[in-house]
Amino acid sequence: MxxxxxxxxxxxxxxxxxxxxxxxxxxxxxxxxxxxxxxxxxxxxxxxxxxxxxxxxxxxxxxxxxxxxxxxxxxxVKEEKEEKDLPEIPKAEKGKVITRFAPAPTGPLHISHVLRAVTINYLYAKKYKGRFFVRIDDTDPATAEEEFYDMILEDLEALNIKPDKVFIQSGRMERYYKYAEEMIRKGLFYVCFCRAEKFRELKLKKKECECRESSGVREWKEMLKGNYKEGEAVVRMKTSMKEENPVLRDPPMLRISEHPHPRKGKKYKVWPLYNYASVIDDHEMGITHIFRGKEHENNTRIQERVYMYMGWKTPMVINFGMIHLPGMKLHKRDIKEMIRSGKFSGWDDIRLHTVRALLRRGFVPEALEKTAIQCGLSKSDIRFTWEILEGHNRKIIDSRANRYMVVIEPVRISIQNAPETEKVEIDLHPSFPERGKKTVPVNTEKVFVSKEDFEKFKGKEVRLKGMGNVKLGKTAEYTGNKIKREMQKIQWVSEPNVRVEILTPEKTLTGLGEPEMKKLKTGEIIQMERTGFGRVDGVKEKVTVCFAHK
Structure with a gap:
């Protein structure tokens, strides 16, 4: 050769x-x-x-x-590498593994949730034929918002993730109070009245505060009655102020918040903090394995101490590295403000990296799952690239997506000496002729090609897919129907046609599509010939497609 x-x-x-x-x-x-x-x-x-x-x-x-x-x-035939699977984990027995995902209702799910906490916890529960729980961590009244409780569950359903049980932490307040009082009676927790700045100083100097030995059940009861204001009292775990790790020096367990709760209103003023509530819930729910980012390692140290004080067995904790997404990172508070101001249309705006935005564009749950598995459990940080997700998605949807011709920034041409025909028939998918054909009307006086193709191939012979060969120009000359290997093939439409709008994260493209696109249903994933894959977002006077990737 x-x-x-x-x-x-x-x-x-x-x-x-x-x-x-x-x-x-x-x-x-x-x-x-x-x-x-x-x-x-x-x-x-x-x-x-x-x-x-x-x-x-x-x-x-x-x-x-x-x-x-x-x-x-x-x-x-590609030499397939063995499909990557999740590695075995310690202390995992078939039928006995219970994992959990504990999001706060401060926003919908984001790709970072999917690539780590959501998918890893869910798949390990499935791997060991165990159970997967979702626990809404809503014990910070100042940040919890009602709309996100349902949004989180809707996102999970859209990802085909079905929890065995759903718990809401704010519905378990009496449990947190019960254990807190027990710990105070045993002298293991105490009510601290030190201002935050003062306690920080004591912590740095490794000195104990006077509250340690003088504040107990009476002060706790006064907290519950609402006799102290926010910032005036906090319940701390009594460790040692000389601990080598500063986070273990009498860490806070419960505090006062006067902010109304989205579901409980002003019923409660004393709220458990993350490291305390997590231990109570993980123990009572029988959680066996906890997967979390390595940035939580200090939280793990605090929780281990709470488990020890309670006399409970600590679950297996597995930490993984962070995932760094490309581009500018937007915080939830910034996104909320941009939605309020109209800069984003909503949480499914395709410029965002939320689950609902990615699904709207045509990324499918299976691709997100495979990407999460590829990211794995490494403690090393990962620099995520969109090509990883796009590659998995393309492989899955390529066989599902029927093909349609769309021309961006259409340029009208006429074709001389072409055989008389009113239509051509083309397979909906070249690899699956059994799906049938689509009819593309032909009016040789009104044929449209994309501006980019017209400028690039003007004066050259090209093949109009499914129709024939022409020497491209405003008045194009028909040159036959023989398929030539080296000839450039381009998409086209004629009349009638349909207006098409393609929404991409960077800009909106407009053009014309073949009329069969009017039959598409919202939610269908298609491939626009030589343009890329996308998901149909609406079919009215025009067809709107959200662009996924090439």
Whole structure:
């Protein structure tokens, strides 16, 4: 096989396996592996590869597949690496593992939740045929918001994650009070009246406050009656102020909040803090394994001490590294303000990284799950790239998505000397002819191609997919219907057509689509030929599609 054919087959293979775009470096590696004698001509080979990659990358993914099947069908089968699975974990017995996901109702679920806390906890419960609980952590009245209780559960349902039980922490207040009073009576907790600044100083100096030995059940009862204001009293765990780890020096367990709670109003004023409530709940709910980010390691140390004081067995805690998302990070408070001001349309605005925004764009739950598994349980931080999620998503939806032609910024042309025809019929999906065909009307006086294609290929012979070959221009000349391997294929529409709006995170694209798109239903995932995959967002006077990826 000559060098050009060798390069072409590996360009096509690389493009087919990786979303329609060949990578020159990957192709070079394959070529040199098969023909080691070319190592002395790397510069020349590199130039040939660059040319071949340019040509292959102008083809659609379906065209690449057909061409590869023609010249090297043996390369169509990818050497699959063994599907990555979650590793075994310590102290896990079949049927006895219970995990939990404990979000605060301060916003809907975000991709960071999915790639770590949600999916990992859920999948390990499934792996060991155990149970998975969701616990809404709403013990901070100042930050909990009513709308997010349901949003979180809706997001989980949309991800096909079904909890065995759902708990709301604010419904368990009497349990927290019961154990707190027991600990105070035993002298293991105490009511502290030190101002926050004063206690910080004592903590740094490793000195005990005078409240440790003088405040007990009476002061606790006064707290419950509402006789102290916010900031005046806090319940602390009595450890040692000389602990080497500062976080263990008499950490707070419960505090006063006068902010009305979204569900309990002003019924309670003394609220448990995270490290205290988590221990009570994890113990009473039988949680066996806790998966959390390594930034919680200090919280784990505090909770271990609470378990020890309570005389309870500590669950298995497994910490994982943080996931760093590309681009600017927006805090929930900033997003809320931008939604209020109209800069974002809502929590499903496709510029956001929320679960509902990603699903609206056409990312599917299976792809999010596979990405989470790939991220795994490593304690090392991970720099996430969207290509990882897009690759999994593309692999899943490619066979599901029917193909439609859309032209962006349409340029009208007419075609001379074309055979008389009113329509052409094209397979909805080239790999699944059994799905049927779509009818694309033809009016040779009114054909539309994208502005980008018109400017790039003007004066050159191109193939209008499914119709025939033309020399492109405002008045294009029909040149026949023979399919030529090297000829660029472009999408087109004629009349009648339908207006199409493509919403991308960066901008909104407008164009025209084939009329069959009017039959699409909201929620369908499609591939727009040579443009990319997307999810239908609405079909009215125009078809609106949220763009997912190439």
């Amino acid at each position: 000559n060098m050009k054919k060798l390069i072409l087959k590996y360009c096509l293979q690389n493009a087919v396996f990786y979303g329609g775009k060949a990578n020159p470096k990957a192709v070079l590696g394959k070529v040199l592996a098969e023909r080691p004698e070319l190592r002395g001509k790397v510069s020349e080979v590199g130039k040939e590869i660059e040319e071949a990659v340019k040509k292959v990358n102008t083809m659609s993914l379906d065209e690449q597949k057909r061409e590869l099947e023609k010249i090297a069908p043996e390369l169509m």
